Every structure is written in C-alpha cells, then in structure tokens.
Amino acid sequence: MKKSWMIIPLLLLAGCTQQNPKKLDVELFNATGDSLGKINLAEQASGVKMSVKLSGLSPGIHAIHIHETGKCKAPDFKSAGNHFNPEKKEHGLLNPKGAHAGDLPNLIVEDDGSVKADIMAPNVTLKNDKKSLFTKKGTSIVITQGKDDGMTQPAGNSGERIACGKISSTKKASKSGQEEKK
Template identity: 55%
Template sequence: MNKWLISTFAAFLVISGLAACAYQDQQQAKENESVPVNVSNQANHHTQSYKDVEIFNPDKEKIGHARLAQTPKGVMIQLKVSNISPGVHGYHIHETGKCEAPDFKSAGEHFNPVTKEHGFENPKGYHAGDLPNLKVDEDGMVSMTTITKHVTLEKGKANSLVDKDGSALVIHEKADDYKTNPAGDAGARIACGVIK
C-alpha cells in the first residue's frame, strides 16, 4: 500500500511539473507575441494603408527608404538602407516628424504614448517605438521587415504615428542594449526619416 501511495504521489509530481512547464511556455509565448518581431515572409500580410519614408544620413544624403503599412497584425515596417557601418545598430520610432541634420535631435525622444521606460528587457518597459536592432552586413547594407502591434497608421488614435507632428524612424550608431532608459545606450543618431 505504501509503495502504491509513493508511486502515485511521484506520478502526480511529474504531471504537475509538466503542466507548470507547459503553462510557463504558453505565458512566455503570449509575452513574446507583443514584442515587435522581424519577419521574412511578407506574403500573408494584407495591407490597408501605407506611408513611404526616405532615410537620410547626417550629411543630408539619402541612404535608404522604408515603407510602413497597416496590416491586420499591426504596422509592418520594410526598411532598406545602405552606406552605414557594419554591425548592430539601435533602431526606433521617435515622437516627432523632423529630421534636422546633423544630430537629428529634432525627432525628439522615442514614441511613447503610454509613458513606459525603454527596452524589451526592462521590467518597466518598453516604449511603443522600440524596435529590434538592425544587423548591417559587411557591405554596409541592411534589409529588414518588422511588425509591431503597438503603433498604428490610423488617424485620431493615441498610438498613431500620423498625428499632427508626425513621427520618425531613427537609426543609432551602436546596438540597443534593450534595457537602459531612455534609449538603450545606443549612442548618436546616424540616420533619420520622417513619417508624414
């Protein structure tokens, strides 16, 4: 009888542990769904409206472009840029649609309509304008598509990128560490494009 009880209790512990792990994995998946993600397959994203953005460097030279499109899954940002240093660069949506060279400080801070802190790894974060880092090839080029559900191109909403002063896409000189407030210790702004 005692052996049966011990075996039953051990089986119960194993099943409980498996259930807890499954629940934890499910919760983590839900959290990850809310973080902007890079996507390679763009075929299944029906677009409703879009904005084209020209990207400039501090010398006022056009170095790339982006297209932002409203989709059922959020705003899809297709970015292509060249002539920037190889490596990892911070990449964000900023609150003001101004890109005055050479420092692009006119773009203001990160787009943050719900007043959070910065960074995907920050327990108090993250900004609606936080995006995954860009990984630039040795030839100085990058092409990346990201989808974020925290912003919209619909006018009149608090998280709209097309409010009265617009917004901007900004690339930084260094990688975003995803935790340091207010900008991930990503350094100077090296490229900017106005979202009108």
C-alpha cells in the same frame, strides 16, 4: 427627388474626408543629407510592418526607433525628440514594465553597409488613434550608431543618431525629409 438632394451632400462630405494611408515609404538620410534608402510602412492586424531596405550604413548592429517628432534636422537629428511613447512606458524591449511604442529590434547591417529586414512595430498604427504615427508634431524613424541594449533608460545606450526619416501621411514630401542646417 428630395431624397437624392440629401444624399449628394453626404457623398461630397464622405469624399472630402482624408484617410490615413495603409502603406507609405519613409526615406532615411544621413547627417550629410545623403539618402540611405527607404523603409516601407504597412498597416497589419498586429501593428505596422516595417520593410527596411537601406545602404550606406556602417557594418554591425544598429538601434532603430520611432521618435515623437517629425523633424530630422542634421547633423545630430535631436529635433526628432524622444522615442514615441504615447502610453508613458519605460524604455526597452527587455523591460518587464513594458517598452516605448517606438522601441524596435536592432538592425544587423551587412559588411557592404546594406540591410534588408522586416520588423514589426506592434504598438503603433497608421489609423487615427492614440498609437497613430500621424500626430500633430509628426513622427520619425531614427537609426543610431550602436545597438540598443533593451533596458537602459531612456534610449538603450545606443549612441549618436546617424540617420533619420520623417513619417508623413502626405504623398508629397520635401526633397530630403529633413530640415536644412542653419
């Protein structure tokens, strides 16, 4: 009987620990607060798979990056901070010294303003470790008006930030995932 009393508290503790989700959706918004759609993040053995399904963007090539802060204050989204870079590398997927963990391949947006793509983010995780997207300050996904050239410091010469979405491990997110203009 005594053994069963010892197991119950352990089971209760195990049930109270919060684990990070293995999948989650990140809703992206433009500078005026309109939803552009969602990016589904899914933990994989080789990193995080990002399934992009957005509309309302201008046609052409746009950079997409994971940023170091979970804030998306419109209209410029500078509140998202710099690229997520826990290993202090240089910018650019073409950089021989390595890339920021938040550096991703460019998106190609169709003539109708939509993009549907799967992107791998091999240098991040949804698990609890140094490369986790669940940091104290949070993280976010930002799209810029131009393409990332893959080398130029610090952000690939990709232009102004035009969309942002906060990455959150909680099921309940704010209406827009962005902070209101002040």
